Amino acid sequence: MKQVNNFSRVTAMTLILTLLGFSAFGQTAAAKAESQKKENELKAYTGTYEFDNEASMGFDIKVWLDDEGTLFAQPSNESQPQAQLSNVSEDKFELLNTGGLIISFKKDEKKKVISLTISEGGQSFTCIKKEDK
Missing domain, CATH: 1.20.5 (Single alpha-helices involved in coiled-coils or other helix-helix interfaces)
Structure with missing residues (x-):
């Protein structure tokens, strides 16, 4: 038993x-x-975004995914360190460790990302996404 x-x-x-x-x-x-x-x-957010030179402030920005699938952004001229993007809402991210900078991505009617706007404290500037070659 x-x-x-x-x-x-x-x-x-x-x-x-x-x-x-x-x-x-x-x-x-x-x-x-x-x-x-x-x-x-x-991946839809990744690419190079060109600053609208007619605005009074701004710079070109590169957005990419690292090997772990984390989204990062940095000025193309590397004048500032890279910053991790933390999703706040659909198409809106906070740039971590930057004092509250927000990136908002804009999509066209086909849901393709066409630009980004960086904003903080009532000021903002927009960059247009360069076409992939």
Whole structure:
């Protein structure tokens, strides 16, 4: 009788561990799919944005994804350090460690990103996205 109980315990434990393994695999696959979707959405923001030279202030900006899929921005002339972008709402990001600078991306009717506006404290400037070559 004791042998059957031990066998039942081992079988039950094996079954539980197997189910946990499949569950973790499913969660990992779902997390990877969600991560890939997020990265594809963020790629739409990447590129070089040119400052409107008719405005009184501003600079060209480069936006990119790093190897972990994190979005960064930096002036093209590297006059300021790169800053990580933290999503605030759809198409709106805070530039971390910059004292509250916000980047808002604008899309056209086809949902293609066409420009960005950097704003802080009532002042802002806009940069137009350069076409990919």
